[in-house]
Amino acid sequence: xxxxxxxxxxxxxxxxxxxxxxxxxxxxxxxxxxxxxxxxxxxxxxxxxxxxxxxxxxxxxxxxxxxxxxxxxxxxxxxxxxxxxxxxxxxxxxx
Amino acid sequence: xxxxxxxxxxxxxxxxxxxxxxxxxxxxxxxxxxxxxxxxxxxxxxxxxxxxxxxxxxxxxxxxxxxxxxxxxxxxxxxxxxxxxxxxxxxxxxxxxxxxxxxxxxxxxxxxxxxxxxxxxxxxxxxxxxxxxxxxxxxxxxxxxxxxxxxxxxxxxxxxxxxxxxxxxxxxxxxxxxxxxxxxxxxxxxxxxxxxxxxxxxxxxxxxxxxxxxxxxxxxxxxxxxxxxxxxxxxxxxxxxxxxxxxxxxxxxxxxxxxxxxxxxxxxxxxxxx
Numbered sequence: 001x002x003x004x005x006x007x008x009x010x011x012x013x014x015x016x017x018x019x020x021x022x023x024x025x026x027x028x029x030x031x032x033x034x035x036x037x038x039x040x041x042x043x044x045x046x047x048x049x050x051x052x053x054x055x056x057x058x059x060x061x062x063x064x065x066x067x068x069x070x071x072x073x074x075x076x077x078x079x080x081x082x083x084x085x086x087x088x089x090x091x092x093x094x095x
Numbered sequence: 096x097x098x099x100x101x102x103x104x105x106x107x108x109x110x111x112x113x114x115x116x117x118x119x120x121x122x123x124x125x126x127x128x129x130x131x132x133x134x135x136x137x138x139x140x141x142x143x144x145x146x147x148x149x150x151x152x153x154x155x156x157x158x159x160x161x162x163x164x165x166x167x168x169x170x171x172x173x174x175x176x177x178x179x180x181x182x183x184x185x186x187x188x189x190x191x192x193x194x195x196x197x198x199x200x201x202x203x204x205x206x207x208x209x210x211x212x213x214x215x216x217x218x219x220x221x222x223x224x225x226x227x228x229x230x231x232x233x234x235x236x237x238x239x240x241x242x243x244x245x246x247x248x249x250x251x252x253x254x255x256x257x258x259x260x261x262x263x264x265x266x267x268x269x270x271x272x273x274x275x276x277x278x279x280x281x282x283x284x285x286x287x288x289x290x291x292x293x294x295x296x297x298x299x300x301x302x303x304x305x306x307x308x309x310x311x312x313x314x315x316x317x318x319x320x321x322x323x324x325x326x327x328x329x330x331x332x333x334x335x336x337x338x339x340x341x342x343x344x345x346x347x348x349x350x351x352x353x354x355x356x357x358x359x360x361x362x363x364x365x366x367x368x369x
Contacts, residue, residue, distance in 0.1 A: 073291025
C-alpha cells in the first residue's frame with residue numbers, strides 16, 4: 001500500500017524488541033498495517049533485499065539486521081544485486 | 096560568560112563499544128589514544144558541561160515527525176537505548192540552563208530547532224560521551240540532527256547552525272567551561288548493498304578540508320555528492336557544525352583509521368580554543 005506502512009511496521013518491531021529480554025526473537029507483527037501481499041511477505045519472511053527494494057530506509061534495515069543477530073557487514077550477502085558504480089565523479093577522488 | 100574550552104569531533108561506530116576487540120589492535124589503540132587525549136583535556140580544563148551534536152537514528156523520531164534539529168532540554172537523558180552496546184544504561188545529567196540558552200540563541204538567529212524534555216541518547220551520543228567521561232556524570236546537552244532522511248540540511252546550513260550554537264554557548268552566563276563535541280561519520284554505508292565499505296579517499300579529503308582555515312570548497316558540496324561517500328556519511332554534518340562554532344580556531348586531526356571490522360571510517364579532529 002505504501003512504503004510508509006512497511007517502515008512503520010519495521011520501526012514498531014524494533015521498538016517492541018527494546019522492551020523484550022535481550023536476544024529474544026519476537027516475530028514481526030504485521031496486523032494493523034495497510035500492506036500489500038508483497039510487502040507483507042517481505043516482512044514475514046524477513047527478506048532484507050525485498051525490504052530494501054521496496055524503499056525501506058537503510059537505518060531501519062540496519063536495525064532490523066542487527067536485531068536478527070547480524071553483526072558488522074555480515075548481512076551484505078542478503079542483498080541480491082550489487083550496488084551500481086556511481087557515474088558521478090566526486091571532488092575528493094584523485095584517481 | 097562561558098568559554099568553549101575544548102572542541103572536537105569523533106566517529107561513533109557502535110562496535111567501538113559493543114565489540115572493540117574486533118578491530119585490528121593497532122588501529123583500535125590509535126583511535127582510543129586520540130579519545131584519551133581529549134578526555135585528558137577535559138579533565139585538565141575542568142569542563143563543567145558538554146554540548147554534543149549527533150545524528151538521529153530513528154531513536155527519538157520517526158517519519159511521522161522528524162525535525163532537522165532538536166535540542167535536549169531535560170534534567171537528565173536516558174541512554175544508551177541499545178542493550179547490546181556494552182555501556183550500562185543510565186540517566187546522564189542534563190544541563191537545562193545551557194540547553195535553553197542554546198535553543199533561545201538559535202531562535203534569535205533565525206533557526207527553528209525542535210525541543211525535547213525527554214530526549215533519549217543512543218549510541219550516537221553514548222559511545223563518544225562514555226569515552227569522554229566514563230563516570231557518566233558530566234552534564235550533557237544533546238543536539239540531534241537529521242542526517243539520513245532527505246531533504247536534508249546542506250553542509251553550509253549545518254555550518255551556519257554551528258556558528259549559532261557556538262555564539263549561544265559563549266553568551267551563556269551560567270557556566271564558565273564548556274566542551275563542544277560533534278559525533279558521527281566518517282564514511283560508512285549501512286542497510287544497503289555496499290554495507291561495510293569505507294570511502295577512505297573521502298575521509299582523508301574531508302579531514303584535510305576541516306584543517307583549512309576556509310574549509311576549502313567543503314560547504315559547497317551538495318547532498319547528492321556527499322551521499323556518494325556513503326549513506327551514513329551525512330553524519331559529518333555534526334562535524335561541520337562544530338567547525339562552524341569553532342571558526343577561526345586551528346583544527347588538527349588526531350587520528351584517522353578506516354576500521355572495516357567496525358564498518359566505519361573512524362577519526363578524531365580537535366580544535367584549539369579561541
